[in-house]
Amino acid sequence: MGVYRVVGTMSWRLVAHKSAWRRLSPALFRCFSVKPSVRDCTALLYRNHGEPSQVVQLETLQLPPLENNSVVVKILASPINPSDINMVQGTYAILPDLPAVGGNEGVGQVLEVGCNVKTIKVGDWVIPRDAGLGMWRTAAVLNADDLVTLPSEIPLLSAATLGVNPCTAFRMLTDFENLKPGDTVIQNAANSGVGQAVIQIAAAKGVHTINVVRDRPDLPQLTERLKAIGANHVIKEETLRRPEMKELFKVCPRPKLALNGVGGKSATELLRHLQSGGTMVTYGGMAKQPVTVPVSSLIFKNVKVRGFWVTQWKRDNRHNGEALGSMLNELCTLIRTGKLSPPSCTEVSLKDFHKALENAMKPYISTKQVLVM
Template sequence: MEILRFAHIILRDFVVHKVVVRKIATGAWTLSVNPGRSACLNGSLQLDRNISRSTFSVEPSVKESTALIYRCHGEPSQVVTLETLKLPPLRSTSVLVKMLAAPINPSDINMIQGTYAILPDLPAVGGNEGVGQVIEVGIEVKTIKVGDWVIPRDAGLGMWQTAVVLSADDLVTVPSDIPVLSAATLGVNPCTALRMLSDFEDLKPGDTVIQNAANSAVGQAVIQIAAAKGVQTVNVVRDRPNLQKLTDGLKAMGATCVITEETLRRPEMKEIFKSYPRPKLALNGVGGKSATELLRHLQSGGTMVTYGGMAKQPVTVPVSALIFKNVKIRGFWVTQWKRDHKHDDEALHSMLEELCTLIRTGKLSSPACTQVGMLDFHKALHSAMKPYTSMKQVLVM
């Protein structure tokens, strides 16, 4: 016990072969060890004997992280900067993650602008979504091991950085046998699409769903998941110069029908619904007049679910739709769903496994992505905010 006696004499910490011995205020000696190493001093002091694990804290093997940080709210191009952060100590319930890829989502932009429903304390690292690989774990972590791929459970954790130390409870493992881009974009848009298709109407093969913003990441996931379930989709997009190319791409994913916002308002919609049953479910990511038109085409008793508001206009519901068609108006936010199921790991893992099965079988692909290095973040932010884009910007580490 030579190390303990020496420590007792000089009353300070020692690190010997990555074993930390210290005396805490209670007078009890504590021991911390790098994950994967057993601890034994002269064969007499074991890791699981008379050790206060709550005081576990060691320097992570990666000391710094390159991160995209904003210190005030505003336009992303003006307030986001690339900085070097010192990583905090690795505690007993923490994990050290090397980030692999992290997309730039509309919610990220809204957070930076200060317009999102939840806002992290400033200064903050951007990014609500991404995938990383675990390279160290705390001694009390049982659900995650070194080498696992992980994604965040909740928003606001800051994924735009090369490495991060987080509580194990803030992460969920995902299979490493799916493409990195699919894993990086798994936790928000595909989850939103699956929950909306599953939780509001009992859809059967042959039923119809109508949606606007069909070329968005959520819209693309809706098309693919619905097609896998045998559900038809009427997909509304804004008119644009490359409309035919976009239409062909969405149909290749499984879209039944692709129309423009202008067509949605025209009498020929009656002809479209001679070929398909009227929709049970409408998915609104735009708001304004587009949402009102979706409502007009719902069958009696159908549901419109609003998950976004790109037009930044309110949803107007015709009185006739409520009285004579008894439509239901609902909202959905995947962050709230995850918080409501915070203690239901089975529900979360079941959802992710269903999505990963679709990915493995080629029925669900990631949205079209442009991979961008951290140094080119200004270009990525600029591209992410362009209108008429179906290309998701993904930061690769």
Template sequence: MWLRLQSVCLRKLTVRPGYVSGVFDARLRRSVSHSASRAATCKALQYNKHGEPAQVIHLVDVDYGPVGAKEVLVKILAAPVNPSDVNMIQGTYAILPDLPATGGNEGVGEVSEVGCGVTSLKPGDWVIPKDAGLGTWRTAAVFSEDDVVSLPNDLPLLAAATLGVNPCTAYRMLADFEDLKPGDTVIQNAANSGVGQAVIQIAAARGISTINVIRDRPEFTQLSDRLKAIGATRVIKEEALRKPDMKELFKTCPRPKLALNGVGGKSATELLRHLQVGGSMVTYGGMAKQPVTIPVSALIFKDVKVRGFWVTQWKRNQSHDGRAFRSMIDDLCSLIKQKKLAAPACNEVHFEEYIKALNAAMQPFTSSKNVLIM
């Protein structure tokens, strides 16, 4: 009896007169079966070494143990393939998990069992990771209660699965670097990316205009129309940044207070040139793999501020007090429910066809996010 009690959370039990030991023992057996799940197996996409994702990722069976007192068993529903996931597998990201590792830093799952010490979650809740590195490319996992945050379980699946990285990045960059008010302007490159699409929608919901820069491509007009349909004020080609037409553009809207750079290289330099005096450029990515060059004149005569942002670090800085993170998630969920924020264009890929998703994520001019559906 003592060994059985050690395996579960101890509960205060009152034995009323007339209760025999057999009744007490039956209740205890039911408590054990409810509180601790047996070890089980899930499917997972793992890698034992760094390299190109399609070459080093393999679908394997992985054991997960019983649910501890402060843990939850989560059935993963959907998980996207992000550039950070690819970089982590390649071994070039700023943080790398111990090997062997399960891929995926983002996704949504449904709680199917909770430990007896869990207070903030219940079966049926939807959850997303609070931080990178949990490994979401699997069909199920046991997580600490503190490693996930709950979402309404009536959100669109793709919106929930893609909420934790790109919309959070967009939200923080719009909130934390300049005091933006309705009527202000933001300029951004990589406007067709997941972050870019979230910036467009969140800014539009706040009455902020966006100038959205994308690389020229055969389907430029279709992509431009799609971005305008979700709230983009203007969509221009990168070449236009260096043309006199920009002066005409700024006769109809104020120069931007904020520039958001996800590309680097010449594109970032041109964004910087169009900032108003005292404005900020925030770099969150470097798809061109070229350094950001800052004109001296922009620093001296326009007093621009050049900053960087990494949402993973922001989340870790907030880990001691989850109120800011919780508030941001609630705001984003509210925008989704109001149909003011939708998932980016997505390709749904069955989990066991993961090679398709990995290969597609490596292609240039990608305007759709590949999401693994479990």
């Protein structure tokens, strides 16, 4: 005999046989859960802004009751992104009310659904539609409209890291220049999560990439890894200012598109190598230095300088489910066919969060810290 929880004003019922509950109406069936209700969760909470190692704490929280338009989600995995760190520090563009659970990205599995939820069912894998839901926890009660379903057959780490970096890469490669096979894109921060996604998505489209990274002790190994996922050229920041660039452009055309995640001198050098009429898109500023645009690039090369924030794109397209769905479908197809893999990841248990936060803030770390629940 199975026990099922009926959401809303219904009470607990005992359904003795599968044949009996199959005869229930679809609307009533949506109010059933195949697992006992989750009552609380373990979460990484911060009550004040500051350095993550000092303000983030592991706490047990009681979950709110399930409402008609919400779902109970078991969080499976959630990465630590630079934006997550900035949000805890209080320096990000959007900040949740405090106290807050950290983590803007991740994947979970639905355990229960409210009576009015029609687009999500028990067992579905879901990711946040927007930032700020707080994914560094074992479970959550979330509004169904704030979630997007994913096919559960894609790998866990791919699903957990899909919503931010691959979406950022996809939109920048799609929305600013009409790239065709044989065209070139140049990017700095090529070893970042966005950079690795750009390499793979561009390669799938037949677009060449020039990938700029900082010099480091493990540069040969990093170069090998980036080329293994589809990078055509991997160069150091210093090479941007050397005559070798002229030789490089003998084997590939000057880039139509430059993607800047660093700022400062690095961004200026990317601009210098754009073809006339090309576009530089800035999506990050790891150097914490302003982007300086040479007057000659504007006047004589008519370059375009743009910015991109995937959170804003998602908000602008919140009521355009087709745009988000089409992008996620294309990205999931690339994942299924082996053309888009997650960035190099280090899986960390929730109780070891201090180590994960520490590693996420180290320089020259080429692996993404992922909290696995």
